[in-house]
Amino acid sequence: MSATRPKIKARPPTRPRLGKIGESVPRSDGTPKVMGEFAYASDLHAADMLWGHTLRSPHAHARIAEIDISQAVGMPGVHAVLTHADVPGRKTYGLEFTDQPVLAIDRVRYFGEPVAVVAAEHPEQARRAAEAIRVVYELLEPVADPERATEMEPLHPDRPTMGHGYRDDPRSNVVRHMVIRHGDPETAGDVTVDGVYEVGSQDQAFLGPESGLAIPDGEGGVDIYVATQWLHVDRDQVAPCLGLTVEQVRVHLAGVGGAFGGREDLSMQIHGALLALHTNRPVKFVYNREESFTGHVHRHPAKIWCEHRATRDGRITCVRMRILLDGGAYASSSTTVTSNAASFALGPYRVDNALIESTSVYTNNPPCGAMRGFGAVQTCFAAEAQMDRLAAELGIDPVELRLLNALAPGDYLPTGQLIDGALPTAEVIRRAAALEPPAPEGFPRDPIRLPGGAGNTTRGAGVHRGVGFAVGFKNICYSEGFDDSCAARVQLYADGSATVHCAATEVGQGVTDVILQVARTELGTDRITLAPHTTATVGSAGSASASRLTWMVSGAVRDACRAALEEQERREGGEVDVERVHHHRPTTPLDPETGQITGERAHVALAVAAMRAVVEVDIDLGLTRVVWVGTAQDVGKAINPQAVHGQIEGGTAQGLGLALMEEIQTRDGRIVNASFTDYLIPTALDMPPVTVVLVEDPEPDAPYGAKGVGEPPAIVSVAAIAAAVRDATGRALTRVPIRADDICL
Amino acid sequence: MPRLRISLTINGEPRETDVWGGESLLYALRERLDLPGSKNACEQGECGSCSVLLDGVLVCSCLVLAAQADSHEVTTVEGLGAADDLHRVQEAFVAAGAVQCGFCTPGLVVATADLLERVPAPSDDEIREALSGNLCRCTGYQKIFDAVRLAAGIDA
């Protein structure tokens, strides 16, 4: 076949339909993406560009006795070799607490911690120079077991997370410890079930590796083009470390190849800027896959102890849970994950009495932070397993038990917060339960459809089918008093066309089209241009996280569009330029001792999803296959139904991964499976058909009633799939990912 | 670093470039030949984001040395269609919502075009098997399958 082989005949091009709110519109960035023309961070190029490379610690815990760069600086093509001594401003940074060194100072606390950075003409020269840096480490005993962390030497003796309104905990290595005391936690029940559950650490495994390009502006400042989730907070972390003002640092969004929480913390931003300012040349970083695994935070591994008490007729009377989260070496967003895990630990059920204790600790394991679901994934897995145990103990159908206890508006969260928005728990349960799974398939069949696929040699002899059901929920938007806002700017021209500026990060979720759909709806025109996402021309949008961006961006763009129209009318035409900042209703922190709300609410709104999963398990070989998933999700209002389906399907795939295959494995803190050969994510053969029902119950406070949709599917699918495997095997399976030997040994 | 010169045909055009002996075809395409459409999600042959056709055969360009492609013919995603004349696979990916972050998309588009060239009306199992070497982290694959069926003219 020749390289110029004839194209499969193309149909005549169609102009993409420009849709408004509620319509399924094809992505505006779809065409450049299918053509290979969309510029991801790793595709950027600048004249005279150098390549950066990071030297990382091979140890999880060590003292640095000496760093000798003398050999590296003289190597061919090398322009700079920098260590902590070259950081001109603050030596540490962090998303919430500045506890992480830009480059290790006298100690490394995790495997892969950056120690030095190099800039060279060719990436291979940079790599070789980094290898030539001699670092003398004195090994220290790693704090590898989170259950023993509080007995070990403190990794951060200055206790960076204490004194910020959290419960003061004198124990060593505690990042945050919180207690939610609700009603009378001594309340008994007719029956009690208990269990201990564990969740392994999951990696976001976005496909586009961490990348970026830093370009000196010739006046002491720097422009950073990077794949990130929050431009303004990157800028605010970068500038002090460079000793610059925030105006001297401009952060621009480069094409993002997925994020899922893993780009909330910085990767190459400060390193690239340091090298660029030092060499006065543009510097580009592209992590390889192995480096990506060590270069971003992971989902917190968790251990969860549960006791559920209920009446004979199935009403939950009291729940007691203890949650331990391994935060790894630095704080990142662990404090908030700790609280989210606790806030949603009970699941969307009415529970009048509860005691929930949630603790995150520092260890020398890989740092953990944000990942889709943000603490609720771990506790949903435990709480839903408990609901099934309770159902079995009571002899009540698991779906019935959930309906009986379903949380609804007018009920209270364990934090004392009244649910005053939309929360159609019973509705999503009924809708998901009503979905009909496909009929069982007989044998023999094409081995591609056996558990384990074509590698399965048993021809189906040991294959058992199982069905699981689960419900999960979580908050939408930031919480606990964090002032959540989003800015949008609209330049409305005399001819009615407009340019919209918003720093919201397009990470693949489709927020670009949300902005455009809102602007088209509000301005009544298709002639809308979206300006580049940057810190340079508009205020902060907040991050692409917490299922908040659709809500916040819709509010900001709507407000700015309406203000622009009003202004234009007031001036009787001409060009207007307005910026508006949208805030959702305020939240306040939780009481540090009781975990109860201190104002009206700690969370803005909630979203719930229910899922039924069907699996087949080869119980002799321990192999699994998810056959079908049916889910009903509370979305408020689907702004772009096709994109909402895409989020739900994608989130389900990530949950399937955590349930059955994905885990960052460590030995004494070192990651041992940092590749797609050893860390497996679901492939096209692993994903079953997914039937999705959207439940539209508009959120009263949300612009257009729309809730974020990204996280609930990743939360509920882990629990639903694990339940199905339990049903197929009859085993307790208290840990995810479920391994072959959990099933057949 | 020692260089060697290679000549090859890319998307129908003769091209030449200097490469260092250790560079992959993927690196040469992206960094030396101004064709960054093929992506670099793993550079270990595990994800398919770098898929190209080498003499008409689907390969991971990260696993082929640039020097090995000397005198051969390469088709990349950039060679499949133009903005006003998208390949039907490209058009179907946009229409079906098969693109989210899009980092997997160039590789999947090339792999799908290759599949439909060989098997014009693939079954669902054939689609899943053919695309199982192309990882996507965003979509859960459902809309990718829809796109393949749409491009093949198969009613779902």
Ligand code: FES
């Ligand atoms: S980059 Fe070539 S297979 Fe992943």
Ligand code: FES
């Ligand atoms: S669309 Fe993001 S990896 Fe496939």
